[in-house]
Amino acid sequence: MALRCVAVDDEPLALKIINEYISRIPALELVQTFEDAIAASEFLNNTSIDILLVDVNMPDISGIDLVRSLKDKPLVIFTTAYKSFAYEGFELQALDYLLKPIDFDRFSKAVRKAIDYVEYKKTPREEAGDSLYVYSEYRLVKIELNNIEYIESLEDYIKIHVAEGRAVLSLMSMKKVLEKLPAGRFRRIHRSFTVPVDKVVSIQNRKALLSSGKELPISNSYSNFIQDWKKC
Structure with a gap:
């Protein structure tokens, strides 16, 4: 069964790239994308997913605050244009973070880690x-x-x-x-x-x-x- 993904980014082009990358990996299914972090939070608190790809810097609430607000946290991959990454991201135990512009090889390594980790968690x-x-x-x-x-x-x-x-x-x-x-x-x-x-x-x-x-x-x-x- 494919891992269910949601992508959140206020930049439409970034979402388009992530959508295209996910479509090239059969083990992933893109459930929804959001440019609005508040709408994403409402959706995520009512929908079970496996992987959340979320931009750190957004105008309404940050990706870090979005993840912190979730009752049940999926595996999180942060995306960011900045090399310096907030300490809060460490506390939230993100699976990975990707620097923009994101290339497909780096993206595939991050999601491969997610796939491996899901299998690891299922194994006694x-x-x-x-x-x-x-x-x-x-x-x-x-x-x-x-x-x-x-x-x-x-x-x-x-x-x-x-x-x-x-x-x-x-x-x-x-x-x-x-x-x-x-x-x-x-x-x-x-x-x-x-x-x-x-x-x-x-x-x-x-x-x-x-x-x-x-x-x-x-x-x-x-x-x-x-x-x-x-x-x-």
């Missing part, structure tokens, strides 16, 4: 297997579990250290991310650290040596990890 956690989705820098980011070296807690944030590329910072607690990970595959060893069990190569003096060469402390509160790891 124990069967999801190989990916984790977190919000980072105004976007939903997909991380392959095999690439995770370790996860670090930084007060209200977590920092996911990956084998390739830079670490991913997300506004999330360690407890919350552990709920998203396959049970038994990742273990907390310290208030500040969670590790993939299969990447721990040795333990000595209450420190876990990872396959990357990184050494992390094991606290007294999580010392049962040592005995459990020995059984693996």
